[in-house]
Amino acid sequence: MISFLRGTVAHVGLSSAVIDLNGAGMSVYATPQTLSKLHVGEEGKVFTSLIVREDSLTLFGFASDDEREVFDILLSVSGVGPRLALAVLAVHDPEAIRVAAHSGDGKAFTKVPGIGPKVAGRIVLELAGKLVPHGTTDAAATVRSVEAVWKPQVVAAMTSLGWSEKDATSSIDKSLADSPELAERGNVAEILRATLRWLGQDGARAGNRVGTRG
Secondary structure (H helix, E strand, C coil): CEEEEEEEEEEEECCCCEECCCCCCEEEEHHHHHHHCCCCCEEEEEEEEEEEEEEEEEEECCCCCHHHHHHHHHHHCCCCCCCHHHHHHHHHCCHHHHHHHHHCCCCCCHHHCCCHHHHHHHEEEEECCCCCCCCCCHHHHHHHHHHHHHHHHHHHHHCCCCCHHHHHHHHHHHHHCCCCHHHHHCCCCHHHHHHHHHHHHHHHHHHHHHHHHC
């Protein structure tokens, strides 16, 4: 694995640069922010990630090891290739990406050209627990991160049973008000059963209230 390149910058383009390593020019693709720190004729260093394909070997360069780590983790998301992962880093810095993934903020990813709501939702879903803001110890933030994974699944299950998305979301929140440990565990089947059970009890209570008024 090529972890980094250090040498004289021979060329800087719109999307890539060439670094001269003792007479061998190594081409690396990078974000505009990283490229702006490289100057022709001066020594430059970039952390790198090598992408191996059947017909090519491509190097991607980063200004920091943290950028490279986030890039590699983004590649673990189905449907996200190196070019799209690099586009995410061109729009957001690594910490902003960690915060968005950890808090389930899909809208942050839709700001990246080429990423729509569907792909953004997949990124949030698949990165839950993989990207955590540095120094995060907030238990509430952890719960929100777990919720970003299970809640859409429970809502989808309930809408398939006939509830509206609004009613499903409201019922889930109310049913878990007295059982926060269910939200922390994030077991979809368990939460769905608890919500449906709560709806049945709530319906019975509503019926009793109507009977009393009558």
